[in-house]
Amino acid sequence: MIALQGINKSFKVARRTAGVRQAVKALFAREHTIVEALHNISFEISPGEIVGYIGPNGAGKSTTIKVMSGILVPDNGTCKILGYTPWQDRAAYVRNIGVVFGQRTQLWWDVPVIDSFGLLRDIYKIPGDVYHANLAMLTESLALTDIVQTPVRQLSLGQRMRCEIAASLLHDPKILFLDEPTIGLDAASKIAVRQFIKRINKERGVTVILTTHDMNDIEALADRILMIGKGTLLYDGTLNDLRSRFGSKRIVTVDYREHYEPVPIDGVTCLSWSPERAVYSMDIEVTPVASVIARLSEQVEVVDLEVGTTPVEELVLELYKEHRI
Amino acid sequence: MYLYLKYISILFKSQAQYRLSFWLLTVGQALTPLTVLAGLYFMFAQFGQVKGWTFYEAALCYAVIGLSYALSETFARGFDMFSSLVGSGDFDRLLVRPRSTILQVLGSKFEFARLGRMLQSLIVLFWSLSKLPIELTFPKLFTLMLMIVCGVLIFSGLFVATASLSFWTIQGIEVANVFTDGGREMAKYPLSIYEKWVTNFFTYVIPLGCVNYLPLLYVLGRTDGHQLRYMLSPLAGVVFILPCLLLWHIGVRHYRSTGS
Numbered sequence: 001m002i003a004l005q006g007i008n009k010s011f012k013v014a015r016r017t018a019g020v021r022q023a024v025k026a027l028f029a030r031e032h033t034i035v036e037a038l039h040n041i042s043f044e045i046s047p048g049e050i051v052g053y054i055g056p057n058g059a060g061k062s063t064t065i066k067v068m069s070g071i072l073v074p075d076n077g078t079c080k081i082l083g084y085t086p087w088q089d090r091a092a093y094v095r096n097i098g099v100v101f102g103q104r105t106q107l108w109w110d111v112p113v114i115d116s117f118g119l120l121r122d123i124y125k126i127p128g129d130v131y132h133a134n135l136a137m138l139t140e141s142l143a144l145t146d147i148v149q150t151p152v153r154q155l156s157l158g159q160r161m162r163c164e165i166a167a168s169l170l171h172d173p174k175i176l177f178l179d180e181p182t183i184g185l186d187a188a189s190k191i192a193v194r195q196f197i198k199r200i201n202k203e204r205g206v207t208v209i210l211t212t213h214d215m216n217d218i219e220a221l222a223d224r225i226l227m228i229g230k231g232t233l234l235y236d237g238t239l240n241d242l243r244s245r246f247g248s249k250r251i252v253t254v255d256y257r258e259h260y261e262p263v264p265i266d267g268v269t270c271l272s273w274s275p276e277r278a279v280y281s282m283d284i285e286v287t288p289v290a291s292v293i294a295r296l297s298e299q300v301e302v303v304d305l306e307v308g309t310t311p312v313e314e315l316v317l318e319l320y321k322e323h324r325i
Numbered sequence: 326m327y328l329y330l331k332y333i334s335i336l337f338k339s340q341a342q343y344r345l346s347f348w349l350l351t352v353g354q355a356l357t358p359l360t361v362l363a364g365l366y367f368m369f370a371q372f373g374q375v376k377g378w379t380f381y382e383a384a385l386c387y388a389v390i391g392l393s394y395a396l397s398e399t400f401a402r403g404f405d406m407f408s409s410l411v412g413s414g415d416f417d418r419l420l421v422r423p424r425s426t427i428l429q430v431l432g433s434k435f436e437f438a439r440l441g442r443m444l445q446s447l448i449v450l451f452w453s454l455s456k457l458p459i460e461l462t463f464p465k466l467f468t469l470m471l472m473i474v475c476g477v478l479i480f481s482g483l484f485v486a487t488a489s490l491s492f493w494t495i496q497g498i499e500v501a502n503v504f505t506d507g508g509r510e511m512a513k514y515p516l517s518i519y520e521k522w523v524t525n526f527f528t529y530v531i532p533l534g535c536v537n538y539l540p541l542l543y544v545l546g547r548t549d550g551h552q553l554r555y556m557l558s559p560l561a562g563v564v565f566i567l568p569c570l571l572l573w574h575i576g577v578r579h580y581r582s583t584g585s
Contacts, residue, residue, distance in 0.1 A: 011583065070420065071417050072581055073582045090423075091423045091424070101418070104413075109339070111342075116335070122328050123424055124422075151342070
């Protein structure tokens with residue numbers, strides 16, 4: 001459904017240097033540097049996937065989204081989405097996609113949300129019955145009933161983001177691009193947004209591509225991760241594969257009845273210790289979790305025990321390290 | 326067209342959120358150009374006439390250009406304010422919608438407060454027409470309409486061309502105001518009072534003279550033959566807007582390949 005092949009994109013950026021003399025010089029002759037934003041990016045995405053697109057700031061995430069949504073024309077390479085080349089058949093193509101830029105609004109600032117929806121209906125020429133059915137579904141599942149009559153400028157960030165997502169789905173897009181949909185949201189709003197994304201993906205088969213810095217988004221949503229750094233695609237695979245690649249590490253947290261001495265275990269690092277709780281980190285290929293628990297229960301009276309895997313952030317940091325980003 | 330009306334209605338609702346500021350602006354907009362008219366009046370009061378033009382003839386000239394300018398500022402304000410749309414990156418949003426960028430930019434702003442300016446020009450228009458000793462035949466009325474419509478095209482063309490520049494540079498667009506505001510101020514007076522090169526510039530490069538001075542000669546019955554040519558000279562406005570739209574399309578293409 002989505003196929004990118006060898007996409008390259010570079011920008012000419014004016015170099016700015018400090019100092020008055022340099023600034024004056026720049027008025028007459030600017031020095032330009034070529035920044036390679038995307039380098040030979042290729043991947044394919046099948047219908048119904050949720051793909052998390054991650055990478056540090058300035059890695060090229062937004063540029064890729066802009067190429068895929070038809071805003072930018074790449075220097076070379078091919079991109080076929082739903083049979084269209086996004087930048088060539090812009091008007092016909094964008095009818096099939098929804099785009100949410102987390103940092104910017106697509107709603108009209110001073111009017112009630114419902115008016116913005118009405119205008120979008122006309123922009124996309126959505127037939128009446130489709131519009132009303134979608135609107136009903138979206139207001140119900142995103143809990144918008146109480147806020148659609150409110151002007152956008154009076155909404156909280158979480159409320160606004162729910163409206164943004166609704167606005168991008170009114171015209172039944174087959175693909176949804178979400179550029180940092182959870183940025184700045186509180187925990188409750190994040191969870192609501194995630195659940196909804198999951199739901200429309202399941203129920204309507206909408207393919208979702210989301211960029212984010214919040215690894216919990218990825219953990220909760222993405223079947224597949226694409227990681228980009230300095231314009232190059234570094235990783236393409238599932239979260240579990242990424243885990244097994246770096247993740248033979250486990251974190252064991254034990255609560256026990258008061259015990260006033262640390263309990264050292266061979267081959268295991270103790271991350272923290274208190275009279276009631278200790279955290280250990282181990283490599284299960286060297287020391288299996290079971291043996292650690294056995295050693296522990298010999299020495300302390302274990303009350304509670306939790307085994308965790310490496311947090312996604314650390315996996316990503318490992319990848320960055322591996323590729324020296 | 327229907328969509329454009331919808332855009333306007335939503336913008337009107339936004340504007341209506343700030344009622345007091347809306348009325349103050351409208352009144353203010355109606356009053357400011359009056360100072361120019363007053364200047365015109367006192368000048369004629371002093372000299373009686375300028376290069377053979379009476380006060381009411383000059384006032385008609387002023388009203389036509391004022392009306393065209395007010396109309397295009399009202400409708401094409403989105404282009405006038407376009408650099409902010411590029412600067413904030415909101416132009417990307419327009420590109421992911423299945424409509425032409427021109428329509429969407431037109432629909433992004435609508436300056437209702439300019440209605441005051443429009444009204445003021447309309448009053449001057451009817452006032453000067455009623456004072457002038459000319460018979461308003463149908464062809465003359467038609468020519469007046471054509472002058473206003475094509476005037477709107479020229480000013481809108483200027484706005485579009487200026488807006489297109491912001492695809493290349495966000496700074497330095499002020500220069501273009503020389504043509505929009507400057508052109509408006511120049512064309513408020515009959516072109517014949519200026520130097521030859523000014524007249525040529527505003528006839529052949531930015532054809533404001535074609536929507537104003539030349540057809541006015543016909544309306545006022547000052548032509549010597551070739552009436553049809555004077556009558557239809559405003560169509561230069563149609564010719565003028567075409568390269569402006571072309572520039573716009575080149576600009577959009579440039580934007581999409583550079584992303585800045």
